[in-house]
Every structure is written in C-alpha cells, then in structure tokens.
Amino acid sequence: MARAGLTAERVTIAGAELADEVGLDRVTMSQVARRLGVKDASLYSHVRNLEDLRGRIALLAADEKTVLIAEATAGRAGKDALVAFADAWREYAHRHPGRYTATQTPIQIDPELAAKAPGPRRAVELTYGMLRGYGLTEPDLTDAVRLLRSTFHGFVALEAAGGFGHERSPQQSWTRALDALHALLEHWPPSREGASS
Amino acid sequence: MARAGLTAERVTIAGAELADEVGLDRVTMSQVARRLGVKDASLYSHVRNLEDLRGRIALLAADEKTVLIAEATAGRAGKDALVAFADAWREYAHRHPGRYTATQTPIQIDPELAAKAPGPRRAVELTYGMLRGYGLTEPDLTDAVRLLRSTFHGFVALEAAGGFGHERSPQQSWTRALDALHALLEHWPPSREGASS
DNA sequence: TTGTCTTCCTAGGGCCCCTAGGCTAAAACT
C-alpha cells in the first residue's frame, strides 16, 4: 500500500486548513484523516490525540501571526507601527478564523513542543518594541500592552461573532479605535490612586 | 416511573451550570441528562438539539449579565458608571466562565425565542446610556461603544485564556485600563482623515 | 372510569476518539 507521507506538520496544516474552513470546533480526527486520504487511526502515529493536534494548530497560528506582524511593523515607528501592527493582527484573524481562535485557547500544549516555537515570546517582544516610541515605563508599559492586546482581540472576536450591527462598518470603527488608542498612548494618564473624576 | 419535572428552563440552567464547571464545549446532552437524573433522549422533548441548548444558554447568560450591569450602573454617571459597568461585566465573566463564552458564540438562535429575550437590546441601551455623559455624538458614539465592548471582552477573554503573565496582577492592569478609557472618552480625538501624527 | 396529552423510557443507527495488534514499504546494515 503506497504511503501517504504523513508527518506531524502535514497533519497540523491539514487541521489548520480545516479549522479555517469549518471552524476550530469542527476539526475532528476523522475529517483531518479524510482530507489526507488516510484512516483516522493512522494519525495517531504523528499526533498524540485531538487535544495535541489543537495545540499544534495553535502554535502554528501563533508563529504565522507573529511573522506577519513582524513584517508589517518592520521599519515603522509611532502611529505607523501601531496601525501596521493592529491591521496585521486583524487581517490574520479575518484570513484564518479557525487558526486565530486556536491561538486563544487556554494553552494546554506539550511543553517540549512549545519550547521550540518562537511565536509567543517573539510576539511579546514585538508588542513592547512597538510601544517603545511612546516613552512609557513599567508598569505602565505592561498595562498598555495588555490594553492593546485586549482591544485588538476583543474587536476581531466581536466582529467574528457578529457582535456589530450593520449600521456602521466595522472598518470605520476600527480606524477610529486606532486613532483613539494612539492618542491615548501619547497622553497616557498618570497613575493616581484615589482620584475618581 | 416518577417524573423528573423537566422543562426547557431547567434543562438550560443545568446546561449553564455544567458550562461554568467544565467549559461550554464540554456541555453535552448526555452530561446534562445525567445531571438531571434522566436519559439523554428525554431532553429532546424540551430542547430541539444541542445547538438549541447552547443558544438558550447564551440567551440566559446575556440576560443575567445585562441585569447585573443594569443594577451596578443604576444611579451612577461618568467614571463611576464606566467602572461599575466594566466591573460588573468582568465579574460576570469570572463567576460564570461557561455562560460568558456562550454569549460570545455567533448567534444561531431560534428567532422566535430570541425575540422574547430582552438581554441584547437592553444591553445596547445600557451601554449608550452610560456614555451619555461624555457628550459624544454619532458616529463617534457607536465607535466608542464598540471600542469599550472590544476592550472589556478582550480583556476577560485573554484573562480566561491565561494570556497574561504573572509579573503584574490583571486587576491592576484592569484598573489602569479603565482610567485610560475614561480619559480617552473625555478627550475623544476629533475625526481627521489623513493625519498621521 | 375513560380518553387524551405529555413525559420519560428503551432501542438503535451513525459519527467520533482512541487503543491494540498486524502487515508491509522504506531505510539501515552487512
């Protein structure tokens, strides 16, 4: 019987493609096997189980997303960098919805596998680097990074969930949100404990 | 055979409890039936199928969350209202993680059922009402609402996914994010088309 | 009491996850 030339990576890619087409929660071992022209039991030589496959898809996606963001922000600074970063993030989520949702699953990944994936670490560096120009210092820097990531992720998640009505295009709201975040980063409010207005 | 007194609502509640305990994606008809001391086939007299059950959980959660936010923001204005709104949102997500994720699924709900659920409509009204004090006008108002919802949702989603390291408590970042958003709403940048810095 | 409605049951088909064990193509060694 001719061999199919399976490998953990090919299985992961097939799973990622399937995730983008039908949604991450519809990625099953059987479907991935069918797409590869193979019986489902054959996959278990390359991938531990479904959860492992999901983790691999998540790592793949994190790496891809990080690379795109790195390319988009290379050589840019200030608002240019912010917009490039955010647009690359959002575009990845649009282009690869299944992969993107995989990046947001509580990480339950084989540690040894995760160790050789440069994605997450690099993503953190990129975000901090992008903010360097705004002159923030810790702990404001960390807070700003978290705010940006929250907003980017929240926006594309709501967009994907159909959370925005049709009265105004998401693109316009997105552009304005980036304007607003840029303004906010330039005038980051000083830390005051008990002030309320 | 003694009757269990099932009803669509009781089934939904059991599903919601299960979702909070083990995660929404682990809510199965069989598990819900087991929890109710009933065979799984019995549920289909009250709920059309698993997708329908998920939709009902989503509506239940949306209503609960809206009520909590309404109570929290009642009689408040300005930053007080913003913080109360955001804290109620985040607390609901923490207390009911499964229900909360249900609210974020692309809505695939029986329209007739959705029509009698006041949650979504009321939630929109609440958000716009909270922002009234900042004096924004359309379309800035819509953009601001979307930015806030994105940030709130993104923050709790990243928090739930373990997306924040341990170097700084999420609570502190959350407080600072609300400070920042409040400042942003008070000085919402004017709409300028081609300006870049 | 009798009839009707509803609730819950058992039976069963189909898909999915995963393990165990076998066969054979491909690679490694002599």
Added chain:
DNA sequence: AGTTTTAGCCTAGGGGCCCTAGGAAGACAA
C-alpha cells in the same frame, strides 16, 4: 544484494455522544 530493523498505515473493536422512532405510564379532564 540480502537481511534486519524501523516506521507508516492498516483493520478490528470498545466506548461516548447526538438524535430519531416508537412504547409505557403518570397527569389531567370529562
């Protein structure tokens, strides 16, 4: 080249889940 070892893919099968079909037995009304 011939032989041994490795590894890829297979079939068989158990268990769980979703859902439908049809039956039995409470609850309720006449």
